[in-house]
Amino acid sequence: MCEGQKPLKVAVLGCGSVGSQVVRLLTEQAGDLAARVGTRVELAGVAVRRIDAPREVDVPEGLLTTDAAGLVSRDDVDLVIEVIGGIEPARSLILSALEHGASVVTANKALLAEDGPTLFEAAEKAGRDLYYEAAVAGAIPILRPLRESLAGDKVTRVLGIVNGTTNFILDKMDSSGAGFAEALEEAQELGYAEADPTADVEGFDAAAKAAILASLAFHSRVTAADVHREGISEVTAADVQSAREMNSVVKLLAIAELRPGPDGDAVSVRVHPAMIPRSHPLASVREAYNAVFVESEAAGQLMFYGPGAGGAPTASAVLGDLVTVARNHLAGTRGPGESAYADRAVLPMGETRTRYHVAIDVDDRAGVLASVAQAFAEHDVSIQTVRQEGRGDDAQLVVVSHEATDAQLSATVEHLRGMDIVREVTSVMRVEGDTE
Known part of the structure; x- marks a missing residue:
């Protein structure tokens, strides 16, 4: 001193x-x-x-x-x-x-x-x-590594659990079989969720954090309005059970990544629930903890983990x-300021490439599977896996697609909903990581 x-x-x-x-x-x-x-x-x-x-x-x-x-x-x-x-x-x-x-x-x-x-x-x-x-992400040192430690590298993807409330709720749904409302009530009783949990469960909090992460990682200005946002209030116990049958878990993920665009690399930023395999490092993040997984060309894969909130x-x-x-x-100096030199465009969600898990209640008769597969093919979406369970007069098909644009996958789901053989599309959820 x-x-x-x-x-x-x-x-x-x-x-x-x-x-x-x-x-x-x-x-x-x-x-x-x-x-x-x-x-x-x-x-x-x-x-x-x-x-x-x-x-x-x-x-x-x-x-x-x-x-x-x-x-x-x-x-x-x-x-x-x-x-x-x-x-x-x-x-x-x-x-x-x-x-x-x-x-x-x-x-x-x-x-x-x-x-x-x-x-x-x-x-x-x-x-x-x-x-x-x-x-x-609270105490987790993630912004400084992006801004300084990885300044000489090219970050290609940031994937994170950045909201403790939603992670607690989804973890309880996975571990106990509880529904969303029951798990939310427990989170509120324990002080993990506010009396009005909208900012957390509808993804607003995570979307703001995703915008900050994307701006730093990709040296481009990204605002919360640029982030595709979906919350977890529509996630059901059946969705979580279906993930479990695929040896996966459901997490609310903030995903920022570089994708090919019309004029070079563009930025894709989204927040939504997704199934990830239990073998993925983020799958083991329990209760109200946060973790951010960073991928870069030289450093490879890095993970930052810890308490994401609290005084x-x-x-x-x-x-x-x-x-x-x-x-x-x-x-008499100052640290690094804003780095937005790359000025990359932000891709609309429809152009982002992802994968879907789709659960469909259908008539249990010959030719149904072929008709469903044809619907996927008409939108240029290939199927990775399909599982069928009979229920008397009807059956459920669970289809996991290969990667396609979100617009193609959304169009496929709308096509399925209009088919005579489809009684209901009961669940649609994105999939991250290799679930095979």
Whole structure:
């Protein structure tokens, strides 16, 4: 630590489950942080909605304020940590902090996925840092490896479980045979799911994270609006059982990959439930844990695993960014900013190549299988496997396709639904990995 070095002043926006843990770590680990940074790191203030609200930690007297705008514009504030979430006032506060000369550490995935370029441009103009490791997968260090460790490599695919709530629900459905509603209720009772779980179970949270991952991995601007999104609320116990019969599990996956496009490589980004073989590393990710699987040309396959949410794990990622940003501040430098030089196009979902698992209730009579196979062939979709189970007057066919465009596969399913021999298409789910 540099003797006589002026301490760095840190403002914290928000004192909820993450913000309170950030305040705790800043206080309890002050000595270690000073040694790692090179000078003392001191709290300048903590912005909250209500001064008298109950909190998980005691904030030092005199530091709480409801004037967030005034706090971030103070001349003595060197770094701002934003953990209030949402779009506004977070965006305005971050822009103000940068304009007034403070670097920013944020955990705000929704804002970065919606309007990241505005924030990056403001940081570039101000000559300040904008770091956001905590925005994706909690304590798991995934953004820094993509942004720095793999900067000399070409990442081709990022495949991840990035939402703990949905992973807990699907894991319970797999291990206990429970339906979606029953598993969701247990997740809410244990605190893994919010009272209104829409952002998690309908894939909005994962889609924001997928956009951030794709932007970093492929050096292109990708927003949440570019991400094809499907949630897990329509996943049934029968879907999970069918996956089990294929020695597979159902996971909500965030998938970002390079695919051939009309003008070179293009980016495909999607979030949806999918069946993956139990032999895949992601299949063993249980309960509310997260994991991200990265594939690159030189490094090959890498997997990052750990707690993807929670106050203390997320605060760990925030403090890691804070140390880096503080060191940069003392050195008069800044870390890497936005890398969007590749400017790759984002493929529409219909052009993305994938595979389908389709369960079909059909009349149990001669020629049905051939007619179903013909429907697939008419849309240029080949069949990998087919399984038939008789049920008296009707039967169920379970078909797994080879890879085709999503548009071809969707058209095939619509064709099947219009056939006289098909009583119902009971399940349609995408398949990732080799299930043979």
